[in-house]
Amino acid sequence: MTVGTPDNLASSTRGGVGQSPRRPDGTRKVTGQFAYSSDLWHDDMLWGVTLRSPHPHARIRSIDIGAALATSGVYAVLTHEDVPGIKYYGLEENDQPVLAVDTVRYQGEAVALVAADHPETARRAMHEIVVNYEVLDPLTDPVRAALDPEAPALHEHGNVVRHQPVRVGDVPSARSRADVVVTGEYEIGMQDQAFLGPESGLAVPGEDGGVDLYVATQWMHTDLREIAPCLGLPEEKVRMTLSGVGGAFGAREDLSMQVHAAMLAMHTGRPIKIVYNREESFYGHVHRHPAKMRYEHGATADGRIVYATARIVLDGGAYASSTTNVVGNAASLGVGPYIVPNVEIDAYGVYTNNPPCGAMRGFGAVQACYAYESQMDKLARELELHPLDVRRINAIHQGAAIATGQVVDTPAPMREMIDRLRDAPLPEAVDSGDVRNLPGGVSNTTHGEGVRRGIGYGVGLKNICFSEGFDDYSTARVRLEVVGGEPAVLVHTAAAEVGQGLVTLQGQIARTELGVERVSIAPADTQVGDAGSSSASRQSYMTGGAVKRACEAVRDRLFQLAAERFDVPADQLSLSGGKLVSEHSGVLVALADLLGDEAIEETREFHHRPTTGMDPVTGQGDTHTQLALCIHRAVVDVDVELGLLKVVDLTAVQDVGTVLNRVSLEGQIHGGTAQGLGLAVMEEIQLADGKLANPSFTDYLIPTILDMPPMRLDILERADPNAPYGLRGAGEPSTLSSTPAIAAAIRDATGLQIDRVPVRPHDIVHPVTG
Amino acid sequence: MSDKHTITVTVNGHVYTDDCEARMTLADFLRRQCGLTGTHLGCEHGVCGACTVFLDDVAVRSCLTFAVQADGARISTVEGLAEGDELNTLQKSFQEHHGLQCGFCTPGMLICATELLRDNPNPTETEVREGISGVLCRCTGYDGIVKSVMAAADSQRDGVSESGSIS
Numbered sequence: 001m002t003v004g005t006p007d008n009l010a011s012s013t014r015g016g017v018g019q020s021p022r023r024p025d026g027t028r029k030v031t032g033q034f035a036y037s038s039d040l041w042h043d044d045m046l047w048g049v050t051l052r053s054p055h056p057h058a059r060i061r062s063i064d065i066g067a068a069l070a071t072s073g074v075y076a077v078l079t080h081e082d083v084p085g086i087k088y089y090g091l092e093e094n095d096q097p098v099l100a101v102d103t104v105r106y107q108g109e110a111v112a113l114v115a116a117d118h119p120e121t122a123r124r125a126m127h128e129i130v131v132n133y134e135v136l137d138p139l140t141d142p143v144r145a146a147l148d149p150e151a152p153a154l155h156e157h158g159n160v161v162r163h164q165p166v167r168v169g170d171v172p173s174a175r176s177r178a179d180v181v182v183t184g185e186y187e188i189g190m191q192d193q194a195f196l197g198p199e200s201g202l203a204v205p206g207e208d209g210g211v212d213l214y215v216a217t218q219w220m221h222t223d224l225r226e227i228a229p230c231l232g233l234p235e236e237k238v239r240m241t242l243s244g245v246g247g248a249f250g251a252r253e254d255l256s257m258q259v260h261a262a263m264l265a266m267h268t269g270r271p272i273k274i275v276y277n278r279e280e281s282f283y284g285h286v287h288r289h290p291a292k293m294r295y296e297h298g299a300t301a302d303g304r305i306v307y308a309t310a311r312i313v314l315d316g317g318a319y320a321s322s323t324t325n326v327v328g329n330a331a332s333l334g335v336g337p338y339i340v341p342n343v344e345i346d347a348y349g350v351y352t353n354n355p356p357c358g359a360m361r362g363f364g365a366v367q368a369c370y371a372y373e374s375q376m377d378k379l380a381r382e383l384e385l386h387p388l389d390v391r392r393i394n395a396i397h398q399g400a401a402i403a404t405g406q407v408v409d410t411p412a413p414m415r416e417m418i419d420r421l422r423d424a425p426l427p428e429a430v431d432s433g434d435v436r437n438l439p440g441g442v443s444n445t446t447h448g449e450g451v452r453r454g455i456g457y458g459v460g461l462k463n464i465c466f467s468e469g470f471d472d473y474s475t476a477r478v479r480l481e482v483v484g485g486e487p488a489v490l491v492h493t494a495a496a497e498v499g500q501g502l503v504t505l506q507g508q509i510a511r512t513e514l515g516v517e518r519v520s521i522a523p524a525d526t527q528v529g530d531a532g533s534s535s536a537s538r539q540s541y542m543t544g545g546a547v548k549r550a551c552e553a554v555r556d557r558l559f560q561l562a563a564e565r566f567d568v569p570a571d572q573l574s575l576s577g578g579k580l581v582s583e584h585s586g587v588l589v590a591l592a593d594l595l596g597d598e599a600i601e602e603t604r605e606f607h608h609r610p611t612t613g614m615d616p617v618t619g620q621g622d623t624h625t626q627l628a629l630c631i632h633r634a635v636v637d638v639d640v641e642l643g644l645l646k647v648v649d650l651t652a653v654q655d656v657g658t659v660l661n662r663v664s665l666e667g668q669i670h671g672g673t674a675q676g677l678g679l680a681v682m683e684e685i686q687l688a689d690g691k692l693a694n695p696s697f698t699d700y701l702i703p704t705i706l707d708m709p710p711m712r713l714d715i716l717e718r719a720d721p722n723a724p725y726g727l728r729g730a731g732e733p734s735t736l737s738s739t740p741a742i743a744a745a746i747r748d749a750t751g752l753q754i755d756r757v758p759v760r761p762h763d764i765v766h767p768v769t770g
Numbered sequence: 771m772s773d774k775h776t777i778t779v780t781v782n783g784h785v786y787t788d789d790c791e792a793r794m795t796l797a798d799f800l801r802r803q804c805g806l807t808g809t810h811l812g813c814e815h816g817v818c819g820a821c822t823v824f825l826d827d828v829a830v831r832s833c834l835t836f837a838v839q840a841d842g843a844r845i846s847t848v849e850g851l852a853e854g855d856e857l858n859t860l861q862k863s864f865q866e867h868h869g870l871q872c873g874f875c876t877p878g879m880l881i882c883a884t885e886l887l888r889d890n891p892n893p894t895e896t897e898v899r900e901g902i903s904g905v906l907c908r909c910t911g912y913d914g915i916v917k918s919v920m921a922a923a924d925s926q927r928d929g930v931s932e933s934g935s936i937s
Contacts, residue, residue, distance in 0.1 A: 022865050029873030030861040032808015032848035036874065039807035196812040196820060196874040196908050246810070246874035247908050278813040436896075499872025499909045663868040663914070670911030671871065697817035697906070705912040706903045710895075 013577065015519075016512035017725060020663040023504050024521055025497070036244035037216035038200040042271040045202065046075055047119040048257070048264045049274070051112040051126045052283055053104035056138035056353040056690025057154075060102055060111070064130040068114060071125040075268045076115040082263065085232030091222065091254055091358065095155060096319040098230050098259050104133070105154055105318035106355050107691050108283025115264040115272055138353035138690040142315035143292055145350040154318070154351045161316050161323040161349040164331040166403050166619030169342035174307035178298025182378035186295065186371040187756040189684035190315075191288040191675075193360050194702045197246015199284050200275040203261035210237030211262045216245040218252040218496050219533035220526050230259045231266065238262070242524040248498035249675070250359030251285040253535055254321050282695035286321045286358030287685055289314040289349070291330075291367035297375045303383050303393040307342035308335045308375075312368060314349045314357075321358030323349035328468050328614060329364025332404045332623055336372040337414055337461035338394040343403045345619065353690045359535055361675060362462060362735040369460045370757060373740030377456070377747065387457050387744065392418045402461070405620040408627060411718035414459065417631045417653040420714050421457070427635055427649040429453075439637050440644035441706060450641030453648070456634050456744025460736025464626040464729030465538040465608050472538070472625070473607040475529030476506075476546035480514060480554050480591075481599035487578050487591040489514055489551075492522035495531035495543040500731060501664035502539050506547050508661060513551035515575030516591065529605065537628065537729030540660060545606035545724040553602035562594055609722055626720060630654040630733035632673065632741035638749040643761025645749075647677055647709050647742055655716040657728030662715075669713055669734045676738030678703045680746075684758050777841040781806065782850030790837045796830075797821045799837035800847060808848040808877050812906070819905030822878040823847045829885045848877035851884065860884060860922040869918030871909035878905040883919045893923055 015021035028034035065077040080087055080099040087101060088094040100111045112129050116122035137152075144151050145159040153159055175181070201215035210233055217223050220240045228235045245252070257274040264272040276284050294311045312330045316323035331347035347364075360366075380390040395414040401407050430437040432448040439451060466472035477492040489510045497503045507519040524531075531543050555575060562580050563570040572583040580588045612621040635649040650673055659665055675683075682701040686693040694700045719726025739757060747754045752767050774789040781804055788803045797814075800806045800823070809832055812818035816834040823832045824846035851858050860883055863869065870876045879902055886893060886901030893901065898919045899912075907915060 020868075023868075023870075025873070026865040026870070027857065029870055029876050030848075030857065030864050030880065031852055032806065032877055034873055035807065036810065038811065039801075041805075041807075194908055195872070196818060196906065197810070197872065198812070245872060246812070247872040249908070277811075278815065278818075436900075499870075501871065667868050667871055667910050667914055670913040671909045672911075674911035675908075696815060697813040698815060702906060702908060704903050704906060705899050705915070708912050710916075711911070711913060 013511040013515050014517055015508060017508045017660050019508065020661050021504060021508060023501060024507060025503055034244050036197050036246050037214065038197060038275050040202040040214055040243055040273060042202060042204065045271040045273050046115040046117055046268060047122045048113060048115050048261055048272045049122040049126050050110050050260060051129050053100065053107060053109040053111055055104060055133055055135050056107045057136040058104050058133040059136060060100060060104065061132040061134055063112060065112065067128040068125040071121065071128060073118060073121040074114060074116045074125045075270065076264055077125065077129065078113040078263055078267060082267065083230060084263065084266065086229045089226040089230055089255060089259065090320055091322050092324045093320040105353055108355065109318065110260065113260050113264055115268050140352055140354055140690045142313050142350050142352050145352050146313050146348040154353065159351045161320050161351060162327040164327050164347045164614060164619055165617060166331050166334060166343055166345035167617065168403060168405065171307045171309060171342045171344045174342035175298055178306050179301040180379065180382040181296065181298045182375060182382055183296045184374055184378060184755055186293045186374055188291045188367050188370055189758055190290040190687065191360060191679050191683050192282060192685055192700060193249035193251035194700065195247030195249055195251060198276045198278060198281040199256040201243060201257055201261060202271060202273050203265035204271045205265045205269050208237060210239065211265055212239045213258060213262060214241050214243045215258055216243055216252060218248050218498060218535055220494050220496065220524065221530035222533065223255060223258055224526055226255055227258050227262060231262055240526045242496055245496060245498045248534060249361045250363060250535055253359040253533055254286050256284045278697060279695045282692060286356045288360035288363065289316060289326055289357040289367065293367065293371040295371050295375050297379055299379055299383065303385050303390050305338055305340050305394045308340045309344040310334050312347040314367065315352055315354055316349045317352055317354040317356040319356045321356050322363065326364040329463060330368045331619055332614060333365045333461055333463065334368045335403045336369060337396045337459055337629055339396055339400050340403060345403065354687055355692065361672060362732040365460065365462050366736050366739065369736040370740045370743065373458045374743065374755065377744050388418050388422055391459055404614060404623055406622045406624060410720040410722060411655065412627065412629060413655055413716060413718050414629055417629060417655065417716065421631050421633050421651065421653050424633065424651045424712060424714065430648065439639040439646040440642060444639060444642065444644060446639065446641065450639045451637050452640055452749040453635065453637050454745040454747065454749025456741045456748050457632065458737040458739065458741030458744060459629065459631045460733055462537065462628050462733045462736055463624040464628050465536055465541055467611055467623045467625065469611055469613045471607065472532055472542065473605050474531040474542040474546040475603065475605050476543065476550040477528050477601065477603040478510065478547065478550035478554050479599055479601040482592045482595050485592060486518055487516045487595065488518040488520065489516050490520050490522055491547055492528050493531045493543055493546065494524050494526055494528050495539055496524060496534040498534045500534065500668065501661065502534065502543060504664060505540055505544055505661055509544055509547045510551055513548055514555060516578055529603065537731040540727055541723055541729050542606060542608065546604055548724050549604040549606050550602050553604055554600050557600050562588060626723060626728060628655065628728050628730065628733045630737045632737040634741040634745040636742060636745035636749060638746055638764060640750055640764060643764040645681060645746060649709050650738060651712040652734055653714040653716065654730065654733055655718050655728060656730045657720045657723060658717050658726040659715060660725060660727055665715065665730055666713055668731045670711055672732060672734035673711060673738040674703050674708050676735045677708060677742060680739045680742035680757050680759065682758050775838050777838055779840050779843055779845055781845045782847060792836065792838055794837045795833050796835040796837045796840050797832035800832060806847050806849050810874050810877055812874060817906065819878040819882065820875050822881045822905065824881060829881050848880055851880060859925045863918040863922035863925065867918040867921050868914040875905055875907045879907065879915055887923055887926060891923060891926060895920060
């Protein structure tokens with residue numbers, strides 16, 4: 001038997017790769033024992049709160065902390081003058097102040113901190129801080145920020161964080177060969193990740209002058225690289241432990257309360273707890289970049305795309321966060337999973353005085369996908385083709401190139417996926433006599449006379465893992481020893497379990513590779529090497545790869561040990577059911593007997609294959625490690641009189657390379673689809689002159705169970721030979737394709753353009769025409 | 771600071787007597803005074819439902835209930851669902867059918883589903899969806915949650931009890 005190859009996954013150790021064992025954190029999560037970052041408590045702790053700017057753009061003339069500091073029960077009031085180290089941080093650029101220095105650039109920007117012995121005391125004192133602002137006009141139009149040289153510069157180096165062109169072939173001459181041309185201007189609103197567990201954590205001052213941080217985050221080592229310089233501490237004096245994470249979806253890739261709590265802890269010598277409430281959470285993390293996109297596609301009469309142009313403007317808000325990479329994704333995936341011989345894309349990410357935008361599930365690719373898929377539907381109408389046919393005619397496949405010139409060198413079964421979706425059964429008509437079945441449910445005041453049903457499709461292409469030449473890696477430490485007479489494995493990484501089930505998968509991999517059922521996952525902390533971020537659908541690939549590699553190293557040492565002791569060739573050994581097996585002599589020895597008191601521990605890094613950057617002029621390059629496809633069909637009932645709608649059915653086909661854990665995988669596709677549904681029909685942070693109008697769950701709506709229809713999934717396994725076990729990252733692709741599919745279904749039902757998401761009732765009842 | 775009130779509540783069978791301010795929510799009382807942090811605060815304005823608990827057998831939002839309103843009441847939280855060291859049928863089912871990912875909504879889901887199955891042991895899928903529609907989940911797309919509740923209803927009907935000791 002060989003261990004851990006895709007061929008024999010299902011037959012390996014119980015609870016191994018390919019099976020769906022229970023989550024190791026499941027018992028604690030269903031009994032209320034699992035400690036989220038907001039549950040942390042220290043008997044000596046103080047409560048920290050953050051004063052935030054009420055203005056999207058202002059100069060700070062002065063800050064008077066006297067009255068706040070004099071409040072009984074207050075231990076500290078801190079401003080930028082108290083930042084012990086460098087005053088700025090950022091994921092990609094150090095442009096965001098820990099606390100505003102002389103300017104605030106968005107509403108909600110952190111200005112001062114208070115620590116007190118009671119959260120209400122801290123809040124009361126916070127209101128005693130007097131900040132004298134000189135209010136400035138906010139720059140809120142991202143297109144103006146991108147293209148108008150007269151627009152005021154919000155940062156020293158101007159307002160354009162990144163402009164990435166893509167140039168392929170000769171668009172002007174291709175235009176003359178096009179039989180049909182379709183154009184569109186598309187807009188996507190600002191979506192919030194809306195994880196349920198607000199930002200929170202505990203900072204405990206250390207006796208060595210350092211600090212211990214217990215926080216909910218996505219990438220501890222990059223947090224550490226940002227936090228330590230701000231605190232004026234070497235990285236080894238900032239010790240981070242992951243506490244329970246109540247969802248992430250990109251919003252925890254940037255810092256929130258980490259430096260603030262640490263500053264207060266170092267200043268007061270007391271543990272500090274900071275917990276945002278929901279309103280503060282809306283101000284306290286980055287959002288998905290809103291986008292304005294102008295597209296043009298030309299095709300021949302037989303449906304072949306001959307060229308595409310796109311101008312994509314992504315609003316990064318006040319600070320850079322991950323805007324650089326969001327632009328890279330939007331540009332490189334700007335025409336999607338289609339073969340387009342002539343391309344001109346200009347993708348911009350800009351600074352404005354809107355809230356900062358950064359990572360959210362599918363970033364950059366989500367925005368472009370809505371636009372290019374809307375274009376595919378326009379092409380289909382012009383060409384009088386079925387929407388699936390125009391997509392099928394132009395579909396990428398293994399051996400074809402995407403817009404960057406990168407040849408897809410692993411399976412890309414888009415045509416097969418389209419054909420499977422075409423054959424999926426459609427839902428039956430609903431009983432409109434039951435008002436609950438109508439769009440709007442019981443709030444629908446009609447008898448459904450205005451209800452029309454539409455069907456729409458969407459295909460998305462997402463890069464998996466970090467792109468553009470980033471040396472992306474993860475680290476795992478695996479220890480095998482005998483505990484209580486049984487072999488047991490301990491897996492230790494810094495990878496963030498944010499709900500996705502990585503802890504389950506780490507155990508599965510260890511069981512498969514070492515043939516041992518008893519596996520524990522150590523708490524994630526910075527006492528082991530960098531695991532990279534729980535983002536970009538990368539942790540199964542990267543940390544999964546690192547755990548696999550560390551297990552292989554442990555296994556090699558076991559085989560050597562056995563080879564010496566039993567005088568058998570090491571390459572004829574395998575592990576199964578806690579025993580060492582020789583190809584010729586059968587069971588040699590139980591692991592427990594072989595190991596005795598000895599522990600075998602190995603630490604390994606896993607790097608994915610290298611990628612290149614994008615050429616700054618042409619955008620060309622092999623920039624992505626892996627690409628993943630998902631395709632959705634949506635069926636939507638629209639009440640054209642009331643502007644209400646109901647998504648009746650969603651069917652998805654996704655290629656995942658290899659299924660490592662089916663229930664976990666399905667949960668990712670369902671959850672990703674639901675967030676795409678939210679973006680299509682309800683989720684938007686509404687801004688007026690840079691100010692948030694709806695920072696609450698009463699006014700920022702996310703899908704309830706009644707908004708989310710039952711789903712059908714068709715999961716393909718076309719293994720990627722470059723990836724561990726042949727897997728393909730699966731967290732994000734469904735978030736891309738569900739939005740345009742739902743928008744297309746609304747278009748089909750109403751005949752309207754639907755060139756903006758989320759679709760609001762007045763977009764249906766009073767559409768802007770022209 | 772405002773005047774303190776002394777209240778007595780019975781939570782999961784244990785009697786707690788403590789002082790609290792009039793403005794203190796039941797959620798904060800449970801989390802801070804009783805140390806029962808299984809009741810989660812996702813929005814603190816009554817929308818997300820993660821803080822749902824039983825107040826005298828009725829599921830309520832503990833973030834919208836003042837602690838003083840609960841004086842003398844019997845409260846059950848997620849920590850009180852297990853039967854000794856044994857997970858109850860719903861808890862097992864959420865494990866088995868992947869009814870959670872990050873798990874932050876899970877306490878609210880479990881309490882609402884408990885009330886639903888108590889009042890309607892044979893729910894249709896539509897009734898399950900309606901019964902737990904007051905709790906938001908951001909991770910799962912709800913599919914695993916519906917499966918979990920339906921399967922728990924099946925198990926309760928069949929009197930099937932799988933092993934699921936707390937370890």
